[in-house]
Amino acid sequence: MKIDPDNGIPIYQQIIDGMHLSVLAGRYRDGDRVLPVRELAMELRINPNTVAKAYRLMQDEGLLVSRPGGGNFIAVPAEEALRREREETISADLAKLAAKARTLGIPPERLRELLDNAQQERRGES
Amino acid sequence: MKIDPDNGIPIYQQIIDGMHLSVLAGRYRDGDRVLPVRELAMELRINPNTVAKAYRLMQDEGLLVSRPGGGNFIAVPAEEALRREREETISADLAKLAAKARTLGIPPERLRELLDNAQQERRGES
């Protein structure tokens, strides 16, 4: 998990976004235990209260289940819901991007080219 | 200009982003006068201090030139720089999106399909 304290997005929100992405990516099984509040805070070099806040909000969303004294546990949606959510989040991003490109006068064909470039360049990484 | 007071992004930053996008979109000519601080604040239903802060930061970036008592004026970059910046901002967004899609296990071909869908759906709007 990567945290940027200076990018304007609240740290507790970055934690939530990161874990949600991990769930969508299939990196958790249902019932998996997440790091204890104090441990994750140590690892990320942030205050335990900030992690506690992220966990509390994720509990409210149903993404985490808490066992006081025992730990916090991931609640993974059913596979069919996961599949839908994966494409929905990407499609939402794409809609915003297409709107922005249209605003800037970049033609649809050119946007497709730029996407191809972006996908090509990713091959050199990892 | 659209402002969302509740989306987490500071209002003064939304103003900056909106004006920067307008410049890239070619909606301003060099030297065009922008709305006075108090007028824009009225129009957006926000505090004049917030607009003043946005203008001040844009002055620091060289995007605005101030004439105290006279108004604030847009400084548009040269056309060649505009062309480059347009594609750079979109390519940066595309790189993040491609990385996210890859994380979610969405294949490149499927991502292109979803982009085509997003572009198709925009035709029904405007």
Added chain:
DNA sequence: GAAAGTGTATTATAGTAATAGTACAATAGT
């Protein structure tokens, strides 16, 4: 049962964002 680990809650402090109200200097229009 006792100790360690864990979740949760509370209080206090500092920094930023936004609002509210006021003030003043420079410009524009008459």
Added chain:
DNA sequence: ACTATTGTACTATTACTATAATACACTTTC
């Protein structure tokens, strides 16, 4: 010259984020 407009600056207040330092209840482990 006078007035209205405009940019800018300042103080005060409220809300949110993050940190710091404790405190307490529940569980796990021995």
